[in-house]
Amino acid sequence: MWKAILSPDFFGTILRSATPILFATLAASIAAKSGITNMALEGIMLFSALFGVIFSSFTHSAGLGLLLTVIVGGLIGAILAFFVLNLKTDEILAAIAINLTATGGTVLLLLAYSGDRGVSSSVRSVSAPNITIPLIEKIPFIGQILSGQNVLTWLSLLAVLVMHLFLYKTPLGLSIRSVGENKDAAESVGINSRKVQYIALIISGALAAMGGFYLSGGYMNMFTKDMSGGRGFIALAASSMGGNTPVGGFFVSLLFGLAQALANVMQLTAVMPYEIILMVPYLTTLIGLGVYYYSQKKKKERLSGK
Amino acid sequence: MNNAKRFNALRTVLSVLIALAISFVIIFMVSEQPVEAIKYLLVGPLTSKRNMGNVIESMIPLIFTGTGVCIMFSANQINLSGEGAFHVGGLIASCVAINMSARVVSPIAALFCAGIVGAVFTAIPAVMKITTTADEMVSSLMINYLALYFGNYMLNNVIGDPKASAASYKLTEASKLPVLFDGTRVHFGIIIAIAVAILGYIFLYRTKIGYELRLTGENEEFAKYSGISIVKVILISQLLGGFVAGLGGGVEMLSPIYARFTWTSLLGYGWDAIIICTLSKKNPLYTPFAALFLAYLRTGASIMARRTDVTLEIVQITQGIIILLVVAEQFLSRYKHKLIAKEAKAALKEEEAA
Numbered sequence: 001m002w003k004a005i006l007s008p009d010f011f012g013t014i015l016r017s018a019t020p021i022l023f024a025t026l027a028a029s030i031a032a033k034s035g036i037t038n039m040a041l042e043g044i045m046l047f048s049a050l051f052g053v054i055f056s057s058f059t060h061s062a063g064l065g066l067l068l069t070v071i072v073g074g075l076i077g078a079i080l081a082f083f084v085l086n087l088k089t090d091e092i093l094a095a096i097a098i099n100l101t102a103t104g105g106t107v108l109l110l111l112a113y114s115g116d117r118g119v120s121s122s123v124r125s126v127s128a129p130n131i132t133i134p135l136i137e138k139i140p141f142i143g144q145i146l147s148g149q150n151v152l153t154w155l156s157l158l159a160v161l162v163m164h165l166f167l168y169k170t171p172l173g174l175s176i177r178s179v180g181e182n183k184d185a186a187e188s189v190g191i192n193s194r195k196v197q198y199i200a201l202i203i204s205g206a207l208a209a210m211g212g213f214y215l216s217g218g219y220m221n222m223f224t225k226d227m228s229g230g231r232g233f234i235a236l237a238a239s240s241m242g243g244n245t246p247v248g249g250f251f252v253s254l255l256f257g258l259a260q261a262l263a264n265v266m267q268l269t270a271v272m273p274y275e276i277i278l279m280v281p282y283l284t285t286l287i288g289l290g291v292y293y294y295s296q297k298k299k300k301e302r303l304s305g306k
Numbered sequence: 307m308n309n310a311k312r313f314n315a316l317r318t319v320l321s322v323l324i325a326l327a328i329s330f331v332i333i334f335m336v337s338e339q340p341v342e343a344i345k346y347l348l349v350g351p352l353t354s355k356r357n358m359g360n361v362i363e364s365m366i367p368l369i370f371t372g373t374g375v376c377i378m379f380s381a382n383q384i385n386l387s388g389e390g391a392f393h394v395g396g397l398i399a400s401c402v403a404i405n406m407s408a409r410v411v412s413p414i415a416a417l418f419c420a421g422i423v424g425a426v427f428t429a430i431p432a433v434m435k436i437t438t439t440a441d442e443m444v445s446s447l448m449i450n451y452l453a454l455y456f457g458n459y460m461l462n463n464v465i466g467d468p469k470a471s472a473a474s475y476k477l478t479e480a481s482k483l484p485v486l487f488d489g490t491r492v493h494f495g496i497i498i499a500i501a502v503a504i505l506g507y508i509f510l511y512r513t514k515i516g517y518e519l520r521l522t523g524e525n526e527e528f529a530k531y532s533g534i535s536i537v538k539v540i541l542i543s544q545l546l547g548g549f550v551a552g553l554g555g556g557v558e559m560l561s562p563i564y565a566r567f568t569w570t571s572l573l574g575y576g577w578d579a580i581i582i583c584t585l586s587k588k589n590p591l592y593t594p595f596a597a598l599f600l601a602y603l604r605t606g607a608s609i610m611a612r613r614t615d616v617t618l619e620i621v622q623i624t625q626g627i628i629i630l631l632v633v634a635e636q637f638l639s640r641y642k643h644k645l646i647a648k649e650a651k652a653a654l655k656e657e658e659a660a
């Protein structure tokens with residue numbers, strides 16, 4: 001078993017399984033930074049997984065397919081923003097409504113588009129390619145891990161960096177964070193909080209859409225019913241555990257990838273019943289959440305001199 | 307107040323109608339026999355005794371989880387573990403029902419265990435929130451998956467019948483709930499469900515602790531300063547809500563629908579409960595009506611899916627739209643404003659006259 005765990009393949013699996021969660025975690029954190037819990041990530045990912053297949057088969061191009069999917073993701077983010085900000089809908093209930101619509105809507109749309117029930121078996125979609133970068137490939141071990149990863153995995157790593165710079169080094173990032181910290185204070189210095197939250201939710205939707213596209217056009221090469229499988233929810237937990245920062249979220253996503261990869265290896269070696277291993281990521285988050293919040297609470301108490 | 311209530315009812319009805327209208331448009335777009343499909347959707351459940359029975363029978367789990375979520379949400383705790391509580395409730399009830407065959411005692415024991423396990427289950431996110439301030443919504447989402455995989459583990463390793471695939475040993479006849487009407491599967495659970503809804507109403511709206519709970523839900527700070535123990539309120543509401551959801555899982559398991567425990571995925575009643583809770587405005591008394599509506603819609607949809615080319619999933623879209631419109635506070639707000647202004651003017655006139 002140890003041999004399997006220490007192989008570059010194993011680390012590659014971690015990255016592969018972490019990719020969709022990482023995208024969704026970044027999506028959760030930008031929404032959270034603007035002060036909104038985006039629980040609709042699950043539904044947006046599911047919709048995007050389907051639209052990824054439809055658009056890439058329609059345009060015969062993974063790139064165009066991804067672009068269109070990301071636009072749809074942003075659009076769903078905007079719809080969520082419209083209901084939450086304009087119509088004053090409870091953000092959790094609005095998200096639940098979007099998730100429900102996604103569960104039914106994807107099956108219905110797939111049936112209408114191709115006549116397939118639940119699995120897009122008759123659609124010829126185009127998956128995002130795996131790429132190897134010549135120089136990095138030569139680095140021992142690390143090169144083996146990174147080479148041949150999907151282009152979207154690379155993109156997700158890049159997105160961590162871009163999101164970090166965006167949130168902490170640009171004026172718009174500052175606006176987003178200040179609206180999330182204190183809406184009224186931000187308004188008082190002339191920030192249009194509604195506009196800022198709209199932008200944050202649109203970006204959040206677009207990021208989740210990349211995660212969704214990866215599910216059906218990278219991780220797998222077709223759409224199956226309910227394929228987001230709770231990753232949007234995991235992302236909320238991961239983001240929260242990572243303090244809603246892109247870098248923190250990145251490490252927690254890797255933890256999820258690790259648990260998934262471990263589950264794969266242990267399933268083969270049968271040390272434990274696999275149902276127990278499948279529990280590991282959720283149990284890890286649950287404990288992680290408790291520990292993280294507890295330490296935050298203690299820190300606050302210390303600072304306030306209690 | 308009267309006008310505001312009437313407005314709420316009107317808005318709910320209007321939301322439902324708009325959602326149905328949108329669904330009809332979708333049916334017209336995707337189906338080659340749209341009129342047939344809509345006919346089956348709307349009147350299908352009334353066409354036979356068995357279909358009507360199906361409506362009643364599918365109301366039962368919805369009333370349970372709906373009431374449970376009403377109690378949990380009334381304290382403003384967005385605890386989404388009702389889904390998992392239902393699952394473990396069904397699991398434990400089947401464990402008991404497989405091993406006990408005493409008449410009357412066996413179902414009561416199974417249901418009691420289901421309730422207790424459900425209560426403990428939903429209390430976990432609540433206890434985490436109290437001790438560590440971890441967000442109950444996120445932790446409850448995670449814990450649902452633990453319930454699912456634990457159920458799968460039990461099914462495959464402990465209660466699984468080696469002769470059946472992905473099913474437990476048979477539940478004993480003595481522990482099943484009796485059928486009420488011949489020719490249907492409507493069972494004793496409907497009586498328990500309605501009793502639970504009424505008790506839930508009495509608890510939330512007619513007792514001191516229920517009042518404290520709702521006050522905490524409305525304004526936690528205010529409740530704190532009025533001397534209400536928030537910790538107590540959170541714990542009681544989550545324990546009770548989980549008990550009801552777990553009980554619902556148990557009742558569903560002991561119903562004539564199942565002979566063995568076969569749940570290998572989450573059934574979604576916890577999410578449905580949120581629709582029920584939204585439609586009934588967090589009042590358990592209205593949950594049977596909301597459940598009737600949803601059950602009717604679903605039974606109609608499954609008849610439609612069997613007879614025509616429209617899939618069952620269209621209902622999920624209808625449900626999504628209904629939630630969005632019902633909870634969109636600004637939807638029809640201008641009309642509401644007018645109504646309130648009219649009422650105020652009338653009150654002023656009366657005052658002048660007096």
